[in-house]
Amino acid sequence: MPRFANLHFPSMGLIRHRLTPGFFTSQPDYLVLLSLSALVGAVAGLIVSAFEGAIHFLTYHRLHYFDSWALPAGITALLVILAGALFAAVGFLATAKLAPETSGSGIPHVEGALDGLHDIRWWRVLPVKFFAGALTLSSGMVLGREGPSVQIGGAVGRMCASLASKYPYAPHVLTASGAAAGLAAAFNAPLAGILFIIEEMRPQFRYNFTSFKCVTLASLTATIVLRYFHGQDAVMDIPTFKVPPLESLWLFLLLGVIFGVVGISFNRWVLKWTAFFKGYHRNNLRRVAGTGAMLGGLFALFQLYLPDISGGGVALITDFVREPMAWGLMVLVFLVRIVATLGCFSSGAPGGVFAPMLALGTLLGLAYGTVAAGLFPSLVAEPGVYAVAGMGALFAATVRAPVTGIILVVEMTDNYQLIMPLLMTTLGATFIAQAFGGSPLYSALLQQSLSTNAPAKEPEKPQTADIAAPATAAELNAPAKSE
Template identity: 40%
Template sequence: MGPSGETEDSRLGDAAYYAVAIAAGGVVGAIGTIFHLAVDRIGTWPSVLSGGFGERGLLLMVVMALIAAAMVMVSVLIVRTYAPEAAGSGVQEIEGALEGLRPVRWKRILPVKFFAGLLALGSGLVAGREGPTIHMGASVCQAASEWLRLSTRDTRGLLAAGAAAGLAAAFNAPLAAILFVIEETRRQFPYGLRTYTAVILASVTSAIVTEGIAGVGPDMQIDVPDMPLLFLPAFVGLGVILGGVGVLFNAVLIQALDLARTIGLRWSFYIVPAAVGLTIGVLLIVRPEATMGGEALAVTLAGERLPLLVIAGIVVIRFVMTMASYSTGVPGGIFAPILALATAIGVLYGTSLGAVMTLPEGALAALAVAAMGGLFSATVRAPLVGMVLVAELTGAYSVLVPVILTCVFANVVAEALGGKPIYEVLLDRTLRLAGQTPPPPAALAADGSEPIGGWDQRERKG
């Protein structure tokens, strides 16, 4: 053991450690951007197929349903065969790894997350690309850590840096990615100048590479004018509503996962993916707004004035399909679906207000943007990340104060209702199903370097 209590693994100097973080960030940025562009490309198959049919009849619907179902089922097959831990977002897996409770088996996670994720997201499922990129980003850094034989503390710092770089690549939002580590992994991250600087360098490098490949600019550009001060109470009300919706979202998501698992254990694990895939294939024709991650939908909704009942229908169907898609067990995140659902709720709220009062110019767009941050805050329970993520995604810095109000009140209401952060709940569920329990906070050393009962200790003994 060294003087700091760490193992005798290699401990790089600060300059070398930062160089590794920069290099890893560049690799993650390239992988994440290629993944993003590939998802966009493969996601065009419904329009290509539709163009090959003279009219949108029953035959087209059947063919699209079968193709979507096949893509989802193959994705599930790859995950279940080669890397079960690649299912879902992956954020909870990284948090578990930072606590020493979950291994990051990068050799199988990287290919499975990439190719199974392409099939899942390309099929039209309501899932986001950010989950896979975060998990792949951490896997790249795990590979570097093993190659360099870094200490436990340095490895965990680099894992967090890789996860942040993945988020930066997914949304071109480096500041939100840095804050995500600070706020979301505050219980696990081994804070220090060295590890914190590595997170910053990896995130910024990833964003630079992303912009170099895909171009510069917000991923979801929405033009919003300044809101009058007298309209600020509307954002407080929106935050209160979203606080309740966030708690409901988290509870139903866990129930959907448990129901899908029960069905899988009783009959077959492919029943739910097949059913959801068939449904997605049909919806790609009859209700395309109910499919895909939803980034484009969010921008469209914020700029259109749709009838109240139409918006309400979009809210309901997006909520249901988000739950159904995530329960299939494919690689996919929930950030993007949350943002799209929130936009619909914000527009629904604004349209309802417009029926009883005169709204200021651009109010619907402002409420849509604020709702993104509010629902994110209520589900992920990271309000600071929600504020900054929305600003970087949309470029709508003019409504920063309304966004802050919405995020704060959504977070407060979610806390008052007893809601827990979704990734904390997902991690607890993962550990419970694996027969593990997280250690109490006192079981971790002050620097997070020596977990009790962690996977790294078991591997060293082995």
Template identity: 45%
Template sequence: MKKDSVGDSKDSTAPQPEEKNSSRLMPQALLEAKQKLKIRLLLWAALVGILTGGVGTLFQVAVSQLIQGREYLIQLVKNDAVLNWLVPTVLSAIMVYLAFGLMRRLAPETGGSGIPQIEGFLDALLPLRWQWVLPVKFLGGLLALGSGMVLGREGPTIQMGGSIGKMVGSYFRSSGEQIKILVAAGAGAGLASAFNAPLAGILFVNEEMRPNFKDRISSYRAVALASVMATIVVRIFLGQGADIKITKFEAPPLVSLLGFALLGICLGIIGYVFNLCLFRTLDWFSNQRGLSYLVTGLYVGAAIGFLSWLYPPIIGGGDETIFWAFRNEAPGYVLLSLFLLRFGLTMFCYGCGVPGGIFAPMLALATTFSMGATQEVHDWFEFPFLLPEPDAFAVAGMGALVAATVRAPLTAIVLTIEMTDNYLLILPLLVTCLTSTITAHALGGEPIYSVLLKRNLRRTQLEQSS
């Protein structure tokens, strides 16, 4: 009897065949469900990239057409002694006035580049109202850039890309973590579409926004796919050439790396001063409480319009300035003077708070300073072995200033290479960007977008408490 009872107990506790099968199937079912979620996330990321590429292309074309229309009207009155300066002044004043009004009344978070706002959302510190951000950033950025303001297109495309990520995630009822990944993917796609630079878009998210969402392989796959899809869309409509079409340089002699390192130190100092001046300018504009926001837009726009008549190379996002610097053999002192003028205007335009980015103006600043300083050293000291090609130093300088201000050296290096198609300058770029980043850090400077995010959070808290 004892034997039978033991046997019965063994039979009762042993798992039945159906239970064995279900226990084996459960992990497999979970794996399949997770795999489906990953595939869905990638499909959504691809959609985000396609939409961001489309919006980015439309934005670039619209800005270009608006600038051409403005220049056409100016050409009609160029022979009139009064209208030749009055028309550009009034046109720019009206456009900046409208951009300012849209931003202040409908979506204040669209002011500036919008990158700190995206980072704030990823860190669960700020909301992202994509329904308002998308139209206001598009129209506000279009008017601001079309007026000749010294601002870049990458800020609007990054914030619009992030908003598209939020829109897609909300439409498909994604989880909170998935929406964050799609927003980050949209931001990377926005940078990629602005500069035709997919690798830079991927690295930008990795360096600048990585602390704001979980480091997972699926996250980076989504970011990479969105950047690639956005770039494909841009290249379908705008062509496959480099964004900045300049000479392709040979690899410089190794001894010249010392010259590139010295340039990096100089641009690290300039990057530190740039951030400091920008924060002071933002403070100054925010303290102008006696002036209406719209009046601010009027006088800023009028000033830019008048300067566009006085000396066209000093206005605009920077593309034309870069082309002008490379095409014209201007003396070093002329380029350095242009650098100082555009430096002040960059503070003025970005500090007032209208929608627009800061990458493109920094690229123009770096080009004019690097080329001008190198030419002056050539003329005074004749060190051809250290400074073999001023134009090559201008390319390296583009990445160095971005690296010093944003504190994202890898993004700066890859962005410069993709924009100029100068892959043989990778070693000089590494030297210049790393030395500029180290110099800016040694001086006590902070990454520009981190400081701007802190400022936004403080302002939001003050508005809520008042």
């Protein structure tokens, strides 16, 4: 028989660890870890909610602060644009000077921390990511708050791990729990937060039942806190679509193939543009601030006169799904926004790419659905279904986490009945991306960062047995010992 070196079969110790009852009464350290995970989720949910509120507050006041000055319209518009340039310049400068690890989405930094390649200086990451991210995102640049929310959550987890310093596994588990809580709170999607850690961060996340429970509990508490402040409605207010006929599933598979090719190209261009901006900046603060001012001013201008080309894209998704344009115009907006997304995300701005990717998937998916409705009217009743499928497909092709993409989209849009079309589209996109050798976006960014910069710290030698090994998984709860 052939041998498969990558297969791993758990020992009886791990099986006994997972099946033995009485965890809560026999292991005080287990209770401590769960309690800290709940605390991480609550604090992360609170900070992410405040982060969203700060972005909306700054955006509104930047756009309307000068209205009361009774200036000519052109002067008011110029002041709004200059304010956007100033916001972005300060955000870029604070990031580069105070905490360079907060540039970009921050997800590769969290992945590196889970792998022992980076340390999270939470006392710097939390304030810098919050304030610099809020300033930069409120300038109108094509960035999302979801990636920064993951890094904020991971930093909260590392902060709370200092309360459990005697447990060598606490920093890893609580960092992962915080990252899941951050994504769950950003999207109001607790299941997506859990799956993102298990699926996207699977090379770094040391899975066992205890760590899984901690991640789940943190995501739950973060979502509860978010919904307390923002309500329980889905993030996107779009129609609930009917289930498309089974005969139309091949159209979703073809859409997935298209997005697989787009996703590979998008990832490669992100890496090229990121390398270009790093080579241009070369840690020169003037160039960093100048880049921020230029991009902030440009997209503040677009926000006034071409709003479809600015911002993260959540509002754009809602508008286009409810009132779609002609398919040619949507393709044009898609092409312009993909260039804008590449420029903003690759520049080193403290912002993410989740929401911009979902907007891109919506535009191309809706254009495809409009064309398909004209060609196959008996198979396509609602072109908006392909917009929902496009969101999940581009996420799957770039991040390489198809199940997370499916759950994320259905939680955000409240279209749970579209799981079958989403499965076809996301798996088609993933298979094409893998077949052509594309690398997952955040793993590729982490590797690029490690190849161009010395890691913040050397990989840590485990103080106990590898936490991913069955022996350490048993140590986390070890109910068999107490019995």
